[in-house]
Amino acid sequence: MNPKLWQRNTQQRQVILEELRKLTSHPTAAKLCEIVRRRLPNISLGTVYRNLELLSQLGVIQKLEGGGEARFDGNAAQHAHIRCLACGCVADVLVNRPEKYPLPKCECGGFEVIGHRWEFFGLCNRCRQKRNIRKRYLERSHKNA
Amino acid sequence: MNPKLWQRNTQQRQVILEELRKLTSHPTAAKLCEIVRRRLPNISLGTVYRNLELLSQLGVIQKLEGGGEARFDGNAAQHAHIRCLACGCVADVLVNRPEKYPLPKCECGGFEVIGHRWEFFGLCNRCRQKRNIRKRYLERSHKNA
């Protein structure tokens, strides 16, 4: 990244980026603020929002919107994500043979296409287990009834 | 769609769905409420939100999140969308040779994949023209300065 793209290289901005890049959990702004506060106890949520917005505008990080709260990814490289419909958590998706999936030729009714995003949605491991436990419980109560 | 999936087939619900299906503009909840009020002047925004949420849960319509306000599409069939980064408007995308782009095999770290969404972003015709007008204006002022 080019440090000249912003005016001041503040400690807050550095720590926010460093901590985000350590994570693979695609945290929300609030969660990242909590983590950054271990190093900078006085940082405010507003500052975290301002910097995450700036960094994502610069293309240094990715902002993942949709499905509730925004989440952030310290890896700016183009890659797909999957979001859990139950708890909202986000994980990276490794597409097999991605060379088979170039940006398709498309008709976009006068739009100038700048980018694209491929998002999956489903149920994460933990939520699927919860659902199965619930199902088994309901089946059992039904039999006993 | 199966009317039994809900409990009451109210006039509000019918009109919301009818009006949404007439549109290709992917309206926001507020915009659709405005349109529905031509036929049901007393309908409340809360009712519109409740029904749009219900219908999208049932898979009768699509809810398009990300990039600000949610927008809704009366066409529930799987298809790609493009959103204008400047004004937020949404249009359908016609992917050429979609058979070349089946759901890819992927590793999703324990997720159960339920669906996917392919979203493009860019600038719509109108915003692009505005931008060009602005650019020409700035160039001209620069020359004159």
Added chain:
DNA sequence: TTGCTTGCAAAGGGTTTGCATAGGA
């Protein structure tokens, strides 16, 4: 010294929710 950035807190704005009433089955 300059003026961008921060912390704080309040405002904003889309969406959800509680409650009494209306109305579909």
Added chain:
DNA sequence: TCCTATGCAAACCCTTTGCAAGCAA
């Protein structure tokens, strides 16, 4: 009649913003 859905308005919650003070360059 029964119980879901509505209208209204307040509450919610994530995010943005105004302002005085702080601090990088």
